[in-house]
Amino acid sequence: MNEFYQKDIISIKDFDKEQLETVFSYTDKILQLDPIQRREICKGKTLGYLFYEPSTRTRLSFDSAMASIGGNSLGISDVSSSSTQKGESLSDTVKIMSIYSDVLVLRHTLDGSSRFAAEVSEKPVINAGSGTEEHPTQAIQDLYTIKKEKGKIDGLKIGIVGDLKYGRTVYSLLYGLGNYDVDVRLISPESLRIRSDSTYEIKKRLDFSESTKIEEHIDDVDVLYVTRIQKERFPDEEEYLKVKGSYVVGLDLLNQMKDDCIILHPLPRIDEISTDVDKTKNAKYFEQAEYGKHTRAALLGLTLNEIAF
Ligand code: NCD
Numbered sequence: 001m002n003e004f005y006q007k008d009i010i011s012i013k014d015f016d017k018e019q020l021e022t023v024f025s026y027t028d029k030i031l032q033l034d035p036i037q038r039r040e041i042c043k044g045k046t047l048g049y050l051f052y053e054p055s056t057r058t059r060l061s062f063d064s065a066m067a068s069i070g071g072n073s074l075g076i077s078d079v080s081s082s083s084t085q086k087g088e089s090l091s092d093t094v095k096i097m098s099i100y101s102d103v104l105v106l107r108h109t110l111d112g113s114s115r116f117a118a119e120v121s122e123k124p125v126i127n128a129g130s131g132t133e134e135h136p137t138q139a140i141q142d143l144y145t146i147k148k149e150k151g152k153i154d155g156l157k158i159g160i161v162g163d164l165k166y167g168r169t170v171y172s173l174l175y176g177l178g179n180y181d182v183d184v185r186l187i188s189p190e191s192l193r194i195r196s197d198s199t200y201e202i203k204k205r206l207d208f209s210e211s212t213k214i215e216e217h218i219d220d221v222d223v224l225y226v227t228r229i230q231k232e233r234f235p236d237e238e239e240y241l242k243v244k245g246s247y248v249v250g251l252d253l254l255n256q257m258k259d260d261c262i263i264l265h266p267l268p269r270i271d272e273i274s275t276d277v278d279k280t281k282n283a284k285y286f287e288q289a290e291y292g293k294h295t296r297a298a299l300l301g302l303t304l305n306e307i308a309f
Helices: 017-032 057-068 090-100 113-120 136-150 168-177 196-205 237-243 285-304
Strands: 046-051 072-076 103-108 125-130 157-161 183-187 208-211 223-226 262-264
Touching: 017 136, 017 285, 046 057, 046 090, 057 072, 057 103, 057 125, 057 285, 072 090, 090 103, 090 113, 103 113, 103 285, 113 125, 125 136, 136 168, 136 223, 136 262, 136 285, 157 168, 168 196, 262 285
Parallel strands: 046 072, 046 103, 103 125, 157 183, 157 223, 183 208, 223 262
Antiparallel strands: none
């Protein structure tokens, strides 16, 4: 039996290296199938999504992943048009969605929301972003992108820059990278360093250094993972304005990078990567978004098939 069958995907911490590599090899396998074979994987299965926060890529990539493996999706992408507005609890909404679908994809503003949903849902729950805590499927997509574009993960120097305090993709990526032998450089404004309540957990898993200056690392890293300052998560707008625009990766910085350094970003981008970087060979964030469709198709296929495809 496939070990992912009917399992929730709540935290990347629940994946060891072997399990990550299994997901990557199923993603490779999916990419080799022709569209007809691919549509057999989840034929007749339904994905239900509940998004309590805005999303473009995550929701659409789940949708398009599910369609590409023969399933369909339904759900609520704007809770203001759902019974949540009438006061329905998350617990009831999740229970109802789990009646109408085979797997549930949840994005919510609160840390712990997906774990809670998994407890009340009859069907497996996939965390598509829980507060500032985690975004495990994004980390799988990020790790897969690194592996495809650099040919390996072990041995790389990885710079992560931007909002390390509120950016949930950063936490999932760091926990995931903890399975590999990597040298991580965290670069952020002083006020946006990774949260002290998570440093212990991250230190247990990997070595990292912290800095406020991107120039200190720019000529040395193999991967530069850029993140957006998470404006909506600041308790105080004044604090946001102090750090807004702290780092902008433009052609000037790009010229100082290793020739084969890749630039990643979970997107959406605001102003932290200038658009003239997009056409360079180093920019891989649009490829990263595309890999997200295939890694999610693999995860859905594994979650919904007792015998892996
Ligand atoms: C990220 C998120 O929602 O955390 N977006 C995404 O899923 N690709 C990153 C962000 O919003 O900055």
